[in-house]
Amino acid sequence: MGSVRGIGRRRLLAWGGLTAAAAPLAGTRLGHAEPGKGRIPPDTRPGGVFDRYVAELAAQGGFSGVILLSHRGRTVLSRAYGMADKERGVRNHEGTAFNLSSAGKPFGAVAILQLVQQGKVLLSDTVGTYLTGFAKEIAEQVTVHHLLSGASGLDNPEVDVQRVFQSREEVRAYCEAWARRARQVAAPGTPTDHAGAEVAIPAMIVEAVSGMTYWDYVEENIFRRAGMTGSAFYTRPRWLTDEHIAHPYMRLADGSLVDAVRNLDLSSPDPWTPGKNPGRDFIDPPGDGGFTTAPDLVRFAHALRDGTLLERPYADVLTAPRTPLGPAPGGLASSVTTSFGAYHLPVHITGGQWVYDRAGANPGIAAGWSIYPDTDWVGVMLSNADGLPLGEILQRQEQAIVGPWNS
Missing domain, CATH: 1.20.58 (Methane Monooxygenase Hydroxylase; Chain G, domain 1)
Structure with a gap:
């Protein structure tokens, strides 16, 4: 886990990664209201509040990566900022693959x-x-x-x-x-x-x-089946050479950012991950991580919903509320009080609707995806540099989608 401003990494991820909720991904439960379904909230559009917030954050050096908001499978907002590989002059773009860290755990x-x-x-x-x-x-x-x-x-x-x-x-x-x-x-x-x-x-x-192997199983039975053609468990040699994979920029004690995968001798000073460098793993541990693109995470969400990955009863089991959780840490989505742990992800109720999501962080890596099954929205945030306010970004994304116009 890496530098996430304003929230202790371990506490954030133990809580579930971000905000969350529980209803069947395969569809809305019978009798459940569908608040604002079909509407495009103004804050989600290009030039809207969320778009301007991320653009300002990027301009101040606080965000490098990709954001994407999708409604009913159609992209409403897609932005890319910063460099995927500074040494080779490769910029981040919608098709860039980012490491997921703990945000990949639900694949297991x-x-x-x-x-x-x-x-x-x-x-x-x-x-x-x-x-x-x-x-x-x-x-x-x-x-x-x-x-x-x-x-x-x-x-x-x-x-x-x-x-x-x-x-x-x-x-x-x-x-x-x-x-x-x-x-x-x-x-x-x-x-x-x-x-x-x-x-x-x-x-x-x-x-x-x-x-x-776990890696081969997930690539064949989840990524390929869902049409996630930009997703895989890449090895370090591929991470170093493929220009479509974002390099992790890790912050050192002196405040400088370095390419972690090109500097295996350097370590993160972050108190939550002292001495860590994600590039030292030749491949992500079985059950964790993986690389994916923002559009691929939208494909993953819809493959859960339409029965491609799991028949509906088993998709319901995945997201069923189990262990009650307290309010989000660090003020993240503090209005959320009804939240639960599900299978390797948290689920919660906000604005009268369910949300499921998962986040992950490592030195130079931050990722979060959110699924809103009642209104068919998907939000994705993928980043390759330390220092971004992960919790605030995810909270503002949720506010843009679940604002008062959807209540």
């Missing part, structure tokens, strides 16, 4: 539910049903449901943030060994604080059941 939940839909996995099964090498209490008591809903009672083993990985195989082996070091620190069903093992273990289950 979708993968598990696809296997549930096929009858190959049961949400009530314990970890030991599919995997070996875990402590007895984890193998016999922690279920797939506990892991996906963020209520496993597991802790986070320490991560070697200085290690520079050199292959997919090395990353996979390290992550499996790391997950097996997780300890049971509370009873299953106890909400946890962004426990990484809850993401790594389901990815291991996907691999054990499908016979594919």
Whole structure:
């Protein structure tokens, strides 16, 4: 996780990434009102309040990346600012792929539910049903449901943030060994604080059941199926050479920004990610991250809605409200009081409608996507530089879409 002004990264992501809500992505529930459906709020249009806010932020050096607002599959607002690769003079554009960090975690939940839909996995099964090498209490008591809903009672083993990985195989082996070091620190069903093992273990289950690596499974069964042609789990060599992938610009202690993937010897001083550099990972850990474009995230949202990725009952399971959450941290969407944890994403009610979204941050990386199923809006924010006010951007995006004209 990286520099996010105004909000503690771990607290933001533990809360769920951003604001959120719970209703079936596959469609609006029977009898549920559809506030403002079909209207284009003025603040979402080019030249509107949100557009002007981001443009001013970018002009002040506070934003590098892409924003996109889509309604019923049609782009209402799309803007790109800053450089994808300063060294080669490549600018960010709508087709630039950005790293998602924790905003990619819901792909793992979708993968598990696809296997549930096929009858190959049961949400009530314990970890030991599919995997070996875990402590007895984890193998016999922690279920797939506990892991996906963020209520496993597991802790986070320490991560070697200085290690520079050199292959997919090395990353996979390290992550499996790391997950097996997780300890049971509370009873299953106890909400946890962004426990990484809850993401790594389901990815291991996907691999054990499908016979594919997690990366290959998601690319084939989610990205390709949804038409997300600009999305993949790129390796560091590809990150270095492909001009369509944004480089992460990490802020150092002296205030300067450096290309993290070209400077593996440098580290983030941020207190939430001390010593970290995302370029050291040869590929994102199974269950986490991935690279995608803003239009591809819109495609992902609609592929959930129309049954391409999951049949409707299983899409409902993905976004069903589970653990009640408190108000957003740091004043983010502070008017939201009805929010819940769902499967690897939070869900909430705002302005009389549901919203689901997920955010992620790492040094030089910030990402957030929001789905408004009742009014068929999708909002995307992808960035490749430290220092942006992530929470404020996401809050203003939500205000533009769910303003008083939709109540």
